[in-house]
Amino acid sequence: MKIVIVGAGPAGVSAAETIRAYDNEAEIVMLSAEPYLPYSPPAMADHFIHGSDVHLWRGEDWPQQTDVHYRKGVEVTRIEPDEHLLQFKDGETIKYDRLVIATGSRLYAPVKGAEMPGVHNFKSLSAAEAIVEQVKRGEARTAVIVGAGFIGMEIALLLRELGVAVTQVEMLDQVMSTMLDKDTAAIALDLMLARGVNVQLNTKAETFVGNPAAVRRGNGKAKAVKLASGRELEGDILIAATGVKPNLDFLQDSGIDHKWGIRVDDHLRTSIPDIYAAGDVIEVPDLLTGEIYVHAIFPNAVEQGRVVGLNLAGFDVAYSGAERMNSLKHLGLPIMAVGLKQGNEILQTRRNGGLRTIYLQENRVVGFQLVGNIRAAGILRTLMIQKQDAGALKSHLLEENFGQGMLVWQAIAPYA
Ligand SMILES: Cc1cc2nc3c(=O)[nH]c(=O)nc-3n(C[C@H](O)[C@H](O)[C@H](O)COP(=O)(O)OP(=O)(O)OC[C@H]3O[C@@H](n4cnc5c(N)ncnc54)[C@H](O)[C@@H]3O)c2cc1C
Numbered sequence: 140m141k142i143v144i145v146g147a148g149p150a151g152v153s154a155a156e157t158i159r160a161y162d163n164e165a166e167i168v169m170l171s172a173e174p175y176l177p178y179s180p181p182a183m184a185d186h187f188i189h190g191s192d193v194h195l196w197r198g199e200d201w202p203q204q205t206d207v208h209y210r211k212g213v214e215v216t217r218i219e220p221d222e223h224l225l226q227f228k229d230g231e232t233i234k235y236d237r238l239v240i241a242t243g244s245r246l247y248a249p250v251k252g253a254e255m256p257g258v259h260n261f262k263s264l265s266a267a268e269a270i271v272e273q274v275k276r277g278e279a280r281t282a283v284i285v286g287a288g289f290i291g292m293e294i295a296l297l298l299r300e301l302g303v304a305v306t307q308v309e310m311l312d313q314v315m316s317t318m319l320d321k322d323t324a325a326i327a328l329d330l331m332l333a334r335g336v337n338v339q340l341n342t343k344a345e346t347f348v349g350n351p352a353a354v355r356r357g358n359g360k361a362k363a364v365k366l367a368s369g370r371e372l373e374g375d376i377l378i379a380a381t382g383v384k385p386n387l388d389f390l391q392d393s394g395i396d397h398k399w400g401i402r403v404d405d406h407l408r409t410s411i412p413d414i415y416a417a418g419d420v421i422e423v424p425d426l427l428t429g430e431i432y433v434h435a436i437f438p439n440a441v442e443q444g445r446v447v448g449l450n451l452a453g454f455d456v457a458y459s460g461a462e463r464m465n466s467l468k469h470l471g472l473p474i475m476a477v478g479l480k481q482g483n484e485i486l487q488t489r490r491n492g493g494l495r496t497i498y499l500q501e502n503r504v505v506g507f508q509l510v511g512n513i514r515a516a517g518i519l520r521t522l523m524i525q526k527q528d529a530g531a532l533k534s535h536l537l538e539e540n541f542g543q544g545m546l547v548w549q550a551i552a553p554y555a
Contacts, residue, residue: 140165142451143225143235145215146386147171149179150418150440150447151241152197157448159205165451167207168233170225172214172242173265177201181437183267184297184469215242218393220411237413239447240401244419244435247384250285252347257360259378261294270294273376274301282306283364283374285344287314289465291380292327295336296469298376305336306372308364310343318465320480322487323508326494330470343367347377383435385420398422400433405457407447415450417443426460426524427478427505434461462524463506466513475513478506478523488537495537502530515542 142158142165144151155167171177179196186192202209217226218238226232246253246260260266273279282298284291287309298305313324314331331338345367349359363373385400396402396410400422403409407423409416418440422431439461449456467474472492482498482505493511497504497519504523509516519542522529535541 140236141234142167142237142239143233144169144239144241145225146241146243146418146420147173147175147177147209147211148241148243148418148440149437150243150420150444151239152177152201153441153444154239154241154415154417154448154451155205155207155444157445158452159207161449161452161454163206167205168235169202169207169209170213170215170227171209171211173263174212175264176209176211178264179437180263183261183264184293187267187271187297188300215389217389217391218395218414220393220395220414223413235413237451238415239451240395240409240414240416240420241418241440241444242386242389242420243440244383244385244433246379247382248285248379250344250346250379250381252349252361253379253381255347255349255359255361257349257362257377258347259376261290261297261378261380262383267294270298270376270378271301274298274303279303279376281374282376282378283308283372284378284380285364286380286382287331287338287340288380288382289315289318289467290383291378292331292467293469294378294380295331295338296334299334299336303376306374307331307336307338308342308344308366308372309338309340312340314338314340315467318463318476319474320476320496320508322494322496323474323476323510326472326510327467327470327474330472334470347379383419385433387420406450406455407443407458408450415447417447423458424460426462429460432461434463436462436465438462438464464520472511473509473513475507475509475516477508477516477520478504480506480508482506486533486537490539497536499529499533502528502533504529504536512539514540518542 177197214228215225216228246262259270281304284307295305295307314328344364346365347361348363348365349361361377363371365371401416403421419435446458464477482500484499486497496508498506507519
């Protein structure tokens with residue numbers, strides 16, 4: 140059987156490795172639009188700061204080790220499900236027996252002028268290299284970043300490490316609003332300001348602007364960000380970090396059901412038999428709320444790839460739902476945010492510059508945010524995803540050592 144996987148991110152890699160773990164016979168072809176071996180996007184910042192090799196995520200010999208026919212620099216532009224056929228940008232076509240769509244997501248920038256040359260993003264290694272090369276050539280001493288979500292924060296801190304003066308504008312009244320509650324976000328903001336990132340909240344970017352004469356000639360390069368207030372912020376390098384959206388362009392006329400992302404069933408099959416999908420490109424139910432959405436984080440992509448791989452290897456495995464979970468590693472103080480940031484009861488404590496906030500709904504942990512001491516994360520997440528009644532534990536949840544040693548065993552013994 141010939142299985143073709145489009146996309147070499149965490150979802151595609153996880154699918155390939157899972158198939159190969161159970162099936163030595165299948166021919167696996169993996170296609171990547173980028174000119175690299177598989178890499179981990181969360182490792183990009185470390186790669187540029189510390190020189191750690193981003194490709195070592197799976198190793199230079201991953202295709203050989205996994206017995207995958209790996210083709211880089213190949214962009215799929217069309218799927219013809221009736222023919223079991225894929226077409227590439229250069230016109231080449233290949234056939235498949237089973238197809239996995241793992242094409243991830245790209246920049247979503249609902250800001251006028253974002254498509255102009257000179258507007259960068261930090262969504263892929265190719266895009267990141269374009270930014271860092273400009274800095275290394277000495278062409279970028281100042282940067283303006285639009286958006287203070289977690290990708291915006293990563294590129295802001297990276298540019299500060301590289302000695303660039305960074306202004307970051309955010310239209311909301313806090314940083315990382317999807318992930319962090321207001322109290323945790325306030326700490327993250329202080330840490331970013333302390334690192335020298337000039338974060339400006341409640342500041343909406345209206346449009347990227349270029350030299351008007353050049354723009355009229357059709358070759359304008361963005362030079363500044365114009366704010367809703369009318370003020371213009373100039374920068375040697377301009378970056379949009381305003382969100383992500385699934386890579387779906389090649390689905391036109393394919394008949395594969397999609398809205399914002401690809402619709403899949405509980406086995407991560409698309410509306411077309413023989414075609415599965417995983418990662419940032421799909422819509423799946425939330426593990427806690429059942430709400431269907433694209434939740435673009437690494438562990439979800441890996442788990443979805445695993446479920447797809449198991450189903451293709453002949454098992455019958457349903458996907459249990461997407462988690463909300465993220466950690467911030469580059470702020471100097473570890474931060475973890477998991478699950479919801481609301482509930483009918485909130486427990487909170489501040490200790491040694493850190494913060495622990497736990498959200499409960501009818502005595503069940505539905506989310507938590509940890510700053511500083513994050514050692515309780517494992518046990519809190521277990522309580523959350525198992526939907527355990529934590530009523531008897533409430534008095535322990537904020538203890539410094541909750542989540543460690545005997546205390547945990549004593550605490551969870553009734554539930555074990
Ligand atoms: C800077 C950064 C930091 C992040 N940090 C974290 C973090 O700390 N924690 C966390 O949980 N998540 C983090 N994420 C998000 C996480 O990386 C993504 O959720 C994850 O990579 C999604 O995996 P994926 O395989 O679905 O897609 P992707 O990783 O986006 O990979 C998709 C691949 O498909 C390729 N492709 C797309 N279209 C085509 C086509 N038509 N033909 C061929 N190939 C194609 C793309 O080039 C890409 O290589 C971060 C993301 C970024 C950008």
